[in-house]
Amino acid sequence: MSQEIKAVIYDCDGVMFDSFESNLAFYALVMEQFGRPRLDRNDAHAMRVLHTYCNKDVLAYLFDGDDRLDEVRAFSATIDYRKLFPLMLMEDGLRETLDALHGRVELAVCTNRASSMDLLLEAFGLQGYFSCVMTAGRVTNPKPHPEPLLKVLEQYGIDAGQALFVGDSEVDRQAAEAAGVPFVAYRGEMRAMARIDHHRQLLSLLSL
Numbered sequence: 001m002s003q004e005i006k007a008v009i010y011d012c013d014g015v016m017f018d019s020f021e022s023n024l025a026f027y028a029l030v031m032e033q034f035g036r037p038r039l040d041r042n043d044a045h046a047m048r049v050l051h052t053y054c055n056k057d058v059l060a061y062l063f064d065g066d067d068r069l070d071e072v073r074a075f076s077a078t079i080d081y082r083k084l085f086p087l088m089l090m091e092d093g094l095r096e097t098l099d100a101l102h103g104r105v106e107l108a109v110c111t112n113r114a115s116s117m118d119l120l121l122e123a124f125g126l127q128g129y130f131s132c133v134m135t136a137g138r139v140t141n142p143k144p145h146p147e148p149l150l151k152v153l154e155q156y157g158i159d160a161g162q163a164l165f166v167g168d169s170e171v172d173r174q175a176a177e178a179a180g181v182p183f184v185a186y187r188g189e190m191r192a193m194a195r196i197d198h199h200r201q202l203l204s205l206l207s208l
Contacts (some may be wrong), residue, residue: 005206007163008101009149013121014110014168015037015186016094022087023050027062030076052169054112054136054143070184081116085123093199098129100203106156108132110148111176112167123141132156146179153179166195166202 013019017138027050035038041047051059059076063069101107107130111117121127132155136142139151153160160180167173168186178185183201185192194205 002126005105005162005164006158007106007108007152008202008206009056009108009110009152009163009165009181011115011165011167011169011172011186012109013119015166016091016109016126017120017124018089018091019087020047020051022081022084025074025084025087026079026081027058029079030059030072034066034072035076037061040171047049048169050114051142052171053064055145056136057142077115082119082123086119088120090124091199095126097202098126100109100208101206102129104208105206106131108134108152108156110134110152112136112142112171144178146175149175149181153181164206166196166201 007035010016012024023101024039024041031039031057032036039046050058053061055076056073059069059072063072065074096150098107109117109130109132111134113120114135117133118127121133132152134148134152139147141147149165153163161182163181164184165172165176166184166186167176168188170190173183173190173192183192184194184205187197188195196205198200
């Protein structure tokens with residue numbers, strides 16, 4: 001497979017980082033500002049939305065029917081996400097796997113984060129690994145739409161079958177399927193060409 005694959009594309013939240021606590025803290029600040037009920041971390045559906053969809057769609061979900069949505073979005077844009085970085089944990093084995101892949105294949109990020117991704121990579125010293133960082137702020141249609149992945153393929157000038165997309169959610173799987181990019185499920189039971197529980201397993205998958 002390593003002869004065929006020219007790019008490995010990573011989702012961010014839940015794949016590169018355990019960002020559950022930081023995402024929850026971010027939206028808790030928004031809810032508190034507008035007098036909304038405290039978010040329930042045991043609400044599996046709400047937590048899935050917070051963790052996988054872009055900011056615009058998450059706020060539309062949380063403030064459905066609230067005529068202050070424009071005000072809510074404006075406030076959320078003022079929150080300095082860098083203050084929440086200490087709540088994030090890099091997934092075990094990620095850096096070692098990136099070290100092994102760097103220079104052998106192109107490395108990209110495809111995330112529904114918007115403005116915080118570049119700052120996050122810098123904060124954790126990962127910015128030198130990725131030659132393409134595709135965020136929700138750089139596309140018209142974020143995941144699960146295929147546009148972000150298609151833009152990555154376009155930047156590298158490669159076919160869909162020459163890339164792998166490593167994701168952890170149905171949003172990722174749907175985007176990969178729509179773009180025709182082989183999908184690797186990270187710690188998930190969704191339909192995929194392969195499933196890995198640790199980043200270093202990707203090296204075996206690529207015969208590296």
